[in-house]
Structure formats: structure tokens, C-alpha cells
Amino acid sequence: MNPEPNTVDAVIDAVSAVFMVVGALMSLAAAIGLLRFPDLMSRMHAATKPQVLGLFLLLASVGLQLRTWWVWPVLLVAWIFQLLTVPVSAHMVGRAGYRTKHLHKELLSKDELEAVVQKAAKAARESEADDGGNRTAR
Amino acid sequence: MRRGSLRQELPLLVWLVIVWGALWQDFSPDNLLFGALLAVAVARLFYLPPVELSGRFNVLKAVPFAVVFLGRVVAASCQVFYLAVAQGPKVTNAVVAVPLRSHSDLMVTATGHVISLIPGSLVVEVDRSTSTLYIHGLNVRNGEDVLKLRKEVRDTEAGLIRIMGTKEELAALNQEVGA
Amino acid sequence: MMGLVLTLTAVALALAAAGAIIRIARGPSLLDRVLAADVLLAILGAALCIDMAVNRHLNNLMLVVAISIIGFIGSVTVARFVADRREQPSEP
Incomplete structure (x- = not known):
């Protein structure tokens, strides 16, 4: 149907490759944040990142690579599960951290x-x- | 205990059917029908207090909101990456109280979720009686940044009210913007 | 090109996992360790996703969802436990 299916394929491959690398970099960024930030609360900001944006990019690249329509709802459900759970656990840990004085007031x-x-x-x-x-x- | 009407339960049932189809990776009609039967059974047997939806959902406002949300997640992720590399241990934070307009649990929860998902802000504590969110913001150095963070949260809430707030909340919001 | 992508992502994820493990070992408090363990699980999920994308299958998808739910339940449980123990020491 397409005039040059190979070009389209190459573009999709390139986009998903970029998504994968950026998604992996998000995990690396979280680890750098974990090591560099001074207290629990600021580390938490770094930690939520690979779970939201990184997972989104990686699932999108899975969807692009498989090239079938029915995987998209599956991937979307997996991502929405993540979206619903991440803020709750971050809030619980953050609240416990605040109450047990795990935060540096001078910061x-x-x-x-x-x-x-x-x-x-x-x-x-x-x-x-x-x-x-x-x-x-x- | 009051049973929710079908209209109230419908979003839950649709969501359960989608999850069922996704888990089997099969969206054929007979599978979806069986999923629908199971969803009704689950909703009847494991009865939870109904989420008070407003019965209003503006798709035209929801799509741009989702796009803006993704854009903000990307921008904030890059910003937190930069902060981790460039500033590291010298970063300054703040805990900011943000009073919300709406008093419905759904709105407060949705706003808190969206705000927590965007890196750089995190809900530490919720005061349900006054519907105030206490938000821990990364790299908030002075009063100006505090005001910026507060405005961001209130704008997020305004967007959510436009999507699925009740008519009263929407009217109050429009009055506030118009005034 | 996929080979290069695989190498790059493997290096990034390995470094990230090393960072998370260092934080688990060093983390001054229990909550720091829980947070780092959560990140380690997310890195594992990312690795599974990359495997799916490169080899074009969906076998790991439910594993990714299960990992995210385990991370959620684990951190929520520990957070509650820590908060309650410090707050009400006399509670049975």
C-alpha cells in the first residue's frame, strides 16, 4: 500500500530506538538523583521519573516494534496501572519521611x-x- | 448502603472489561461479553463505596489536557535530570500549602495524582476537611517560586474541573476567571 | 542499529542499577532503602520492556505489571509500618 514500506519501517525503527535510549537514560537519571540529592524527599522526585516517563517511552517503543493494533490497549493498561500506583506509593513514603523527620530543615x-x-x-x-x-x- | 445507579457504575464496568480484554490480549466480541459478565459479578460481589462522579466528561478538554500533561512530564523530567547533575547536594526545597477550590474527594485525589506524577512536586500531606494539599517542591528557592508552584497546582485543578467537575464547580471557576 | 541501541541501553541500565544498589547499601534510613529498591524494580521492568521491543514479543508484559504492583505494595507497606512505629510507640 505504501510506496516505500522500507522507509516507513526505517523511520519507525529509528523512533523506537530513540525512545528506548531515552527511556534507559531516565532510569540512569533516577539513579544519579538517588546518589546526588541530599535528603529523602528530593530523592523521591528523582525516583518517580523512570516509572512514569521512562516506562511510557519503553512501552511506546514496544508498541512501535510489534506493529499490531491490539497491543496498544494492553500497553496503555500497563501504563495506567503505573500511573495509578506511583503517586500513592510516593505519597506514602513521603508522608512517612516527613513525619519521621527524615528531612533536612535547613534545605x-x-x-x-x-x-x-x-x-x-x-x-x-x-x-x-x-x-x-x-x-x-x- | 445505597447502590450506585448504572450510570455511575458504567465507567468502572467499562474499565474492568478493558482490563479483561488486555489481560487475555483478545478483543473478540465473545471474550468481551464474558468479561462484561464477570465485571458485573465483580462489581456486585466486591462492593466498594461509589466514587461520586459528576456525570460530566468533556473529551474535547481532556485530550489537550493529556497532551499538555505529557509535555510537562517530559519538561520536568529533563529539569530534574539537570538538577541532579548540576546542583546535586545544594538543591533547595519547600513545603507549600495549596488550598484547592473543590471539596469533592475525586477532584482532590485527581489533582494530587497529576501533581505527583509530574516530577519536581510531590504531595506530602492532604487535609481533607479544608481540601488543602501540602506539596513538597524541588528547587523552590524563594517566594516567587512558591507562588509559581501554587499557581501551577491551581491551574491543574482548573483543567481537571473543566474536564470532569460538577456544574457548580465549573460555574464557580468561570466566575473566578471572568472576574 | 538494534545492536548499538542494545549496548547503549544495557550500559545505562547497568549503571542505574549499580547506583540504586549503592543507595540501598548506604541509605541512611529504611525509607531511603525502600525507595532505592523501588527504583531497582523499575529498572528491572525497563530491562524487560527493552527485551520485548528488541525481540518483538509480549511475553514479559504481565511480568512488568506484576513488578510494578509488587513495588507499590512493598513501599506502601513499609511506609505505613515506619510511620506507625515512630508515631505510636506504645501501640500493641
């Missing part, structure tokens, strides 16, 4: 949560009978 230019947390902690101490952790949505 923050502004902290608008601290006052709220301290107020809530004081309130929790005053009403000892109750479970102190329930002040926010879980």
Missing part, C-alpha cells in the same frame, strides 16, 4: 506544613485519650 526555603503539624501534635497531646494520628485523611 527548605519555606515549610507551611510544620506549623499545622505542631498545632495538631499539641492538640493530640492535650487529648491523650484519642488516637493522635487521625487528624488528616488517611
Whole structure:
């Protein structure tokens, strides 16, 4: 159908090759971020990256290489699973990190949560009978 | 416990059928029909509290939003890569409180998800009673950056309201923009 | 060309895995280690995806999804455990 199927093939191959290399670089970037950033919270920003953009690029290159329409919904479902789970785990780890003081205060230019947390902690101490952790949505 | 109407459950059922087809890698009608039967059975047996959808979904607004989202993910990924290589241990962060317009759980969750997926910002804590997100931003050095981050989050929420917010939220948003 | 791509991605992923393992070994806190383990799983998933793309099959796809779910469940569980232990030390 196409006048020059070989050219189209070559373009698709080149695009998927670029996607693969960039996707692998995203993993490398996450590792560099893990090693270079000073505290848990900034490391988390680096860690979410290969799981969102990197996986997207790699799944797209799989789809381009297979060249059949029915793999696209499968790949999309795999990616959406990732999109739904990554923020939740990042939030849970980040929240635990903030509460257990795994963050360097001197690296923050502004902290608008601290006052709220301290107020809530004081309130929790005053009403000892109750479970102190329930002040926010879980 | 109130059963959700079919209209409310339909997105869930469609999603379950798509997952079924994807898992078998077979989108033939008989397989999808069997998947639909299973989806109805699963939705009846393992009953979860219904997600309160607004019943409105604007596809015309959703497609550009998805494209902009992908673009921002790419840009922010490159930015975080650059920060990791160039600044490394000297990076400055902030925890910023962002009050949201909407009070529906769905909106707060969706906004938090989108914001967390974009590298460089992360939801640390959610205050459900006031629907305030506490966001940890990477490389936020001064008050200007704080304002920028807050505006970004509010813009994301505005985009989501335009896609699937309730009519009341949309009206409030339009009034705010118009004023 | 695929050979070159394979070499490049293999080098990048190997370096990334090494970095994640160093962070697992060194990480000052448990949460750092969990985070690095999560990244290591993501790198594994990336390697499986590249295998699928180069050899043109889909056998690993469910494995990739399973890996992402394992990473999710693992980090959420550990995060809850850490937060609760520090917050309410007297809880049985």
C-alpha cells in the first residue's frame, strides 16, 4: 500500500530506538538523583521519573516494534496501572519521611506544613485519650 | 448502603472489561461479553463505596489536557535530570500549602495524582476537611517560586474541573476567571 | 542499529542499577532503602520492556505489571509500618 514500506519501517525503527535510549537514560537519571540529592524527599522526585516517563517511552517503543493494533490497549493498561500506583506509593513514603523527620530543615526555603503539624501534635497531646494520628485523611 | 445507579457504575464496568480484554490480549466480541459478565459479578460481589462522579466528561478538554500533561512530564523530567547533575547536594526545597477550590474527594485525589506524577512536586500531606494539599517542591528557592508552584497546582485543578467537575464547580471557576 | 541501541541501553541500565544498589547499601534510613529498591524494580521492568521491543514479543508484559504492583505494595507497606512505629510507640 505504501510506496516505500522500507522507509516507513526505517523511520519507525529509528523512533523506537530513540525512545528506548531515552527511556534507559531516565532510569540512569533516577539513579544519579538517588546518589546526588541530599535528603529523602528530593530523592523521591528523582525516583518517580523512570516509572512514569521512562516506562511510557519503553512501552511506546514496544508498541512501535510489534506493529499490531491490539497491543496498544494492553500497553496503555500497563501504563495506567503505573500511573495509578506511583503517586500513592510516593505519597506514602513521603508522608512517612516527613513525619519521621527524615528531612533536612535547613534545605527548605519555606515549610507551611510544620506549623499545622505542631498545632495538631499539641492538640493530640492535650487529648491523650484519642488516637493522635487521625487528624488528616488517611 | 445505597447502590450506585448504572450510570455511575458504567465507567468502572467499562474499565474492568478493558482490563479483561488486555489481560487475555483478545478483543473478540465473545471474550468481551464474558468479561462484561464477570465485571458485573465483580462489581456486585466486591462492593466498594461509589466514587461520586459528576456525570460530566468533556473529551474535547481532556485530550489537550493529556497532551499538555505529557509535555510537562517530559519538561520536568529533563529539569530534574539537570538538577541532579548540576546542583546535586545544594538543591533547595519547600513545603507549600495549596488550598484547592473543590471539596469533592475525586477532584482532590485527581489533582494530587497529576501533581505527583509530574516530577519536581510531590504531595506530602492532604487535609481533607479544608481540601488543602501540602506539596513538597524541588528547587523552590524563594517566594516567587512558591507562588509559581501554587499557581501551577491551581491551574491543574482548573483543567481537571473543566474536564470532569460538577456544574457548580465549573460555574464557580468561570466566575473566578471572568472576574 | 538494534545492536548499538542494545549496548547503549544495557550500559545505562547497568549503571542505574549499580547506583540504586549503592543507595540501598548506604541509605541512611529504611525509607531511603525502600525507595532505592523501588527504583531497582523499575529498572528491572525497563530491562524487560527493552527485551520485548528488541525481540518483538509480549511475553514479559504481565511480568512488568506484576513488578510494578509488587513495588507499590512493598513501599506502601513499609511506609505505613515506619510511620506507625515512630508515631505510636506504645501501640500493641
